[in-house]
Amino acid sequence: MGADRLPEVLDATYECLTRYGVRRTTMDDIASTMGVSRSAVYQYVRNKDDAFQRLAARLHERALERARRAAAARDVPYSERVRGVLAAKLDLALRLAGDSPHTAELLDEKDRRFGSLCATFGADLRGLLVGVFTEAGTADGVGAAEAADVCLALVVGLEDVPGARRLLAPAADALVSGLLGEERR
Incomplete structure (x- = not known):
């Protein structure tokens, strides 16, 4: 080969x-x-586990690259940047859940093969969101890290909801509107 x-x-x-x-x-x-x-x-x-770890890494890296592009898009509103980061996470979860009942294993943070990869992916997404919220400014009493955590929780909640992709935009926009400082909406 x-x-x-x-x-x-x-x-x-x-x-x-x-x-x-x-x-x-x-x-x-x-x-x-x-x-x-x-x-x-x-x-x-090297072996089957190596193949699956590399596969999981490839899938997560592709989603993370998409999230990075969304977070870095300075020419679009903050709400759209946040929504792009969240869409990268949601689309990965929905793709894996939709392809087969087995593919969701690649998202299991408790799995010995994929857990650290999944945790790093989540931390990287959180970091991107914290960066966007730090740049945008947040509403009084809400820190950038808290805003990021709330947004990520929204995506986790949508993962099992029918029509999740359709619901992401209005849900994220409403949520981000409340999290951003008054002058950034």
Whole structure:
């Protein structure tokens, strides 16, 4: 296999995850999905756990990059920047929950393989939101970190609600309006 096949390994790992889950997926399953030998897969990942950790890292990093772009978009209103960060988190959760009952395992902060990755992702999102709220200013009595925590709690609450993507914009806009200082709305 060429040096550029790691993305294919991770795509195959995701496909196996959707079918079998983490525990039931084998390296043979990943290799078979790719149409290569098991030894070929070992050129890119050490073992099954490594494949799943790299997959989870890729998914979280893509969502985090989207959130970073939203937070850094200085040419849009603060509420839209916050909403963009929250949408990155919500879309990741909804995608993983929607693809298969097994894929949500990649979001489990208590899982030994993914827990620290998930916690870091959450902390990074919180940091982006704190930055936006610090820049914007918050309402009296509300700190930037508190505002970030409230917004993240909104997303967690929406993850299990039908129509969550549709509800995010009005819910986030109303919430952010109350969290921003009067002059920043």
